[in-house]
Amino acid sequence: MTQEERRLYLIEELIKERNEKIKIPSDEKSQRDLLRALMNIREPLPISEDFLNIQDQYLQERNKERVIIDSDTLECKRKIAGNEKAGLYLWQGDITSLKVDAIVNAANSALLGCFTPLHACIDNCIHTFSGIQLRLACNEIMQKQGKPEETGLCKITPAFNLPSKFILHTVGPIVRTSVSPMDKILLANCYKNCLTTAAQNELESVAFCCISTGVFRFPAELAAQIAVKTVENWLKANPKESVKKVIFNVFGNKDLEIYKEILEE
Numbered sequence: 001m002t003q004e005e006r007r008l009y010l011i012e013e014l015i016k017e018r019n020e021k022i023k024i025p026s027d028e029k030s031q032r033d034l035l036r037a038l039m040n041i042r043e044p045l046p047i048s049e050d051f052l053n054i055q056d057q058y059l060q061e062r063n064k065e066r067v068i069i070d071s072d073t074l075e076c077k078r079k080i081a082g083n084e085k086a087g088l089y090l091w092q093g094d095i096t097s098l099k100v101d102a103i104v105n106a107a108n109s110a111l112l113g114c115f116t117p118l119h120a121c122i123d124n125c126i127h128t129f130s131g132i133q134l135r136l137a138c139n140e141i142m143q144k145q146g147k148p149e150e151t152g153l154c155k156i157t158p159a160f161n162l163p164s165k166f167i168l169h170t171v172g173p174i175v176r177t178s179v180s181p182m183d184k185i186l187l188a189n190c191y192k193n194c195l196t197t198a199a200q201n202e203l204e205s206v207a208f209c210c211i212s213t214g215v216f217r218f219p220a221e222l223a224a225q226i227a228v229k230t231v232e233n234w235l236k237a238n239p240k241e242s243v244k245k246v247i248f249n250v251f252g253n254k255d256l257e258i259y260k261e262i263l264e265e
Helices: 003-018 028-041 049-065 121-132 132-145 179-201 220-237 251-263
Strands: 077-081 083-092 102-107 156-159 166-171 207-208 243-250
Touching: 003 028, 003 049, 028 121, 049 121, 049 132, 077 207, 077 220, 083 166, 083 220, 083 251, 102 121, 102 179, 121 132, 132 156, 166 179, 179 207, 220 243, 220 251, 243 251
Parallel strands: 083 243, 102 166, 102 207, 207 243
Antiparallel strands: 077 083, 156 166
């Protein structure tokens, strides 16, 4: 199967599953967008192994088209006193293209990913490039749990078709008006619980996104200060744990400058 044949197969199967009449566009970009949209809105229902195999082949080929960054090539920005092998790193780019033990997903309390077609949030991007197995895995966790995910906790899943090995899912605090003391505690808990979960799974490298600073409205500079302080303190307090490389992943230039300033202090 060519990549175009895989894409058309996946689109046709997802349309058939929905029992809808949707015209498939002829150009590649529109087909890619349609496939992503159909994956975004799909409920966590069982699906055939044939579909998953072809989807995996398609997404792995997509990875070959993208620039994958190995975390081993990144430069350490700050060493950790008392934990000589540990360090803090800063990287600007698409977290779904980072080869690392675990990336952190800023999830919502349903933990099923973003259902808005083609939405630009990190939750949507991670689920898109991981594949529909990720929503199925998250749904299994949530069905067993029987209630929404609490803010500040962490769940781990395989990363499936991403370059990373695992995904750490955490729900950040939502700022309603101004940042409260509890908001700060809950954001710090996101970082601590992700690191603890990574250590429990003997992972060495973790890449954090800017948790809660998007639609959850946590001020970016304050969030970065909490993130760096919390991670540094955790690494100092846990020198015998497996986690040694923590990467702060940013996308925009503003966040990049914020983290640069903090890490260079």
